[in-house]
Amino acid sequence: MTQHNHQTAPTQFVEANGIRFAYRRFGNAAGVPLVFNQHFTGTMDHWDPAVTDGFAKDREVILFNNAGVSSSSGEVPTRIEKMGANAAAFVKSLGLTKVDVFGFSIGGFVAQEIALQAPDLVRRLVLVGTGPRGGERMATLTPEAQEIFGASYDEPDHLWLRVHFTKSEKSQAAGREFLKRFRRRAENRDPEVNEKVAPAQIEAIGEWGAPREKSFEYLKSIRQPTLVVNGGKDVVIYPVNSFILQQQLPNAQLILYPDANHGSQYQYPKRFVQDVSMFLSGEEAR
Amino acid sequence: MTQHNHQTAPTQFVEANGIRFAYRRFGNAAGVPLVFNQHFTGTMDHWDPAVTDGFAKDREVILFNNAGVSSSSGEVPTRIEKMGANAAAFVKSLGLTKVDVFGFSIGGFVAQEIALQAPDLVRRLVLVGTGPRGGERMATLTPEAQEIFGASYDEPDHLWLRVHFTKSEKSQAAGREFLKRFRRRAENRDPEVNEKVAPAQIEAIGEWGAPREKSFEYLKSIRQPTLVVNGGKDVVIYPVNSFILQQQLPNAQLILYPDANHGSQYQYPKRFVQDVSMFLSGEEAR
Numbered sequence: 001m002t003q004h005n006h007q008t009a010p011t012q013f014v015e016a017n018g019i020r021f022a023y024r025r026f027g028n029a030a031g032v033p034l035v036f037n038q039h040f041t042g043t044m045d046h047w048d049p050a051v052t053d054g055f056a057k058d059r060e061v062i063l064f065n066n067a068g069v070s071s072s073s074g075e076v077p078t079r080i081e082k083m084g085a086n087a088a089a090f091v092k093s094l095g096l097t098k099v100d101v102f103g104f105s106i107g108g109f110v111a112q113e114i115a116l117q118a119p120d121l122v123r124r125l126v127l128v129g130t131g132p133r134g135g136e137r138m139a140t141l142t143p144e145a146q147e148i149f150g151a152s153y154d155e156p157d158h159l160w161l162r163v164h165f166t167k168s169e170k171s172q173a174a175g176r177e178f179l180k181r182f183r184r185r186a187e188n189r190d191p192e193v194n195e196k197v198a199p200a201q202i203e204a205i206g207e208w209g210a211p212r213e214k215s216f217e218y219l220k221s222i223r224q225p226t227l228v229v230n231g232g233k234d235v236v237i238y239p240v241n242s243f244i245l246q247q248q249l250p251n252a253q254l255i256l257y258p259d260a261n262h263g264s265q266y267q268y269p270k271r272f273v274q275d276v277s278m279f280l281s282g283e284e285a286r
Numbered sequence: 287m288t289q290h291n292h293q294t295a296p297t298q299f300v301e302a303n304g305i306r307f308a309y310r311r312f313g314n315a316a317g318v319p320l321v322f323n324q325h326f327t328g329t330m331d332h333w334d335p336a337v338t339d340g341f342a343k344d345r346e347v348i349l350f351n352n353a354g355v356s357s358s359s360g361e362v363p364t365r366i367e368k369m370g371a372n373a374a375a376f377v378k379s380l381g382l383t384k385v386d387v388f389g390f391s392i393g394g395f396v397a398q399e400i401a402l403q404a405p406d407l408v409r410r411l412v413l414v415g416t417g418p419r420g421g422e423r424m425a426t427l428t429p430e431a432q433e434i435f436g437a438s439y440d441e442p443d444h445l446w447l448r449v450h451f452t453k454s455e456k457s458q459a460a461g462r463e464f465l466k467r468f469r470r471r472a473e474n475r476d477p478e479v480n481e482k483v484a485p486a487q488i489e490a491i492g493e494w495g496a497p498r499e500k501s502f503e504y505l506k507s508i509r510q511p512t513l514v515v516n517g518g519k520d521v522v523i524y525p526v527n528s529f530i531l532q533q534q535l536p537n538a539q540l541i542l543y544p545d546a547n548h549g550s551q552y553q554y555p556k557r558f559v560q561d562v563s564m565f566l567s568g569e570e571a572r
Contacts, residue, residue: 225544232532232540243529246518246542254518256532256540258511274564278557 027056084113131241164263231260313342370399417527420501450549517546
């Protein structure tokens with residue numbers, strides 16, 4: 001059997017919680033699989049092959065669309081908790097009993113919910129460009145994010161040059177490389193999300209992001225070793241939220257990369273895969 | 287010629303600024319040397335051989351005592367600026383024109399001053415367990431540090447189990463391993479510092495740590511790539527100061543390790559050497 005990669009992995013389907021989940025699964029089947037939870041309005045095609053194929057050398061990579069997103073059926077819930085429950089049901093429907101969970105941005109909120117609701121299912125957590133429930137400036141889009149998502153772009157993909165990269169020449173150059181990689185899968189791409197996805201996700205983000213009493217208390221019960229990563233200049237979810245996650249989680253490491261915005265893992269894919277792989281293989285404990 | 291290591295490197299002397307500086311130099315002479323700036327009341331013997339010898343495989347390691355400390359002559363200045371000037375003079379007196387600078391705790395303040403005063407001398411900076419001028423709770427010892435430094439210990443070395451490690455079983459076990467390593471050099475150890483060192487260093491720390499208007503403005507002129515590292519539970523210099531350094535320096539990466547106090551590099555020496563080596567070799571830019 002030929003081993004699939006980001007470009008060639010077929011979209012498969014599995015039923016759970018009354019939803020038909022679209023997913024792709026590829027890479028080295030040895031070890032614990034890594035399940036990817038995507039950002040706002042993103043599909044499986046919004047991951048960077050330099051990251052997914054980078055991990056796939058040493059472990060199995062599982063991409064999926066959560067309920068209501070693109071090729072998955074159902075509705076996008078307006079609560080992160082429900083997204084977490086759906087994600088956990090999806091993982092279990094594959095017959096898996098232990099996975100590593102990767103979450104980016106809103107996907108990082110979902111990843112935390114998976115760990116809270118199904119602690120035995122999760123071995124290690126990787127939280128990228130994300131924050132805690134009730135973090136700083138998380139109940140609404142930041143002023144910078146409002147500007148970025150509100151602007152119009154000659155090419156729609158150029159939105160991501162602003163979301164994921166800083167204005168520096170180096171970062172923008174890295175961004176253009178990222179866009180090439182992310183368009184490289186030519187066949188069987190995911191359909192764009194429908195118009196109901198963004199409003200539902202924004203409602204869920206608003207509820208999750210709203211400050212409340214003892215906002216961060218829940219983090220004490222996420223006991224999995226966790227790696228928190230962000231760009232030091234993330235204007236979508238401020239880096240202080242990564243710092244809060246590290247400080248409040250019982251067993252977390254933090255990495256903030258220089259001159260990087262929301263998508264630091266796409267600016268430094270090689271370094272990122274190396275840092276995260278070291279963490280996932282437990283070498284950080286030495 | 288046999289290559290020296292942390293145990294065997296002879297203490298040598300060089301004159302600069304009217305001071306006779308004690309230093310040790312060992313490791314792979316290829317590449318840019320790494321100059322170590324020590325913590326409060328520490329001597330060359332307070333470095334961890336797992337760290338120094340770890341770096342020495344790939345680069346030259348230079349340990350020294352700054353003015354007035356242990357085997358170096360002169361007086362400890364009561365200003366960090368003057369310590370920085372002395373350190374820069376020491377490096378130049380070795381005929382070196384470009385070095386990487388490592389600073390731990392008060393040594394991290396000195397490292398920043400070296401970069402400010404002799405920018406052409408410094409290629410990259412590694413700032414560990416330290417903070418910016420006027421950082422949070424830096425003008426006096428933190429309440430935790432007062433308790434730790436004020437307590438008495440059955441064995442004097444056990445002070446470092448409290449300063450550098452958390453109270454967790456794992457961290458304390460790592461601390462006991464560290465103490466063994468740090469006592470391993472049997473011959474030609476440095477004399478303990480005299481009674482004038484601590485008061486002078488405390489005065490310098492107090493001046494440096496005092497908040498002022500636009501405390502962090504000076505960081506904008508430290509343009510060297512910088513790696514900031516700390517334990518996520520440092521009670522001597524709070525980790526928020528590492529976050530501030532990363533946020534304010536133009537080109538900095540941050541790593542906070544889990545369950546680690548002031549001496550995170552002694553708790554995870556292997557991982558630390560790996561992370562810093564990756565940074566020093568420029569691989570972080572990819």
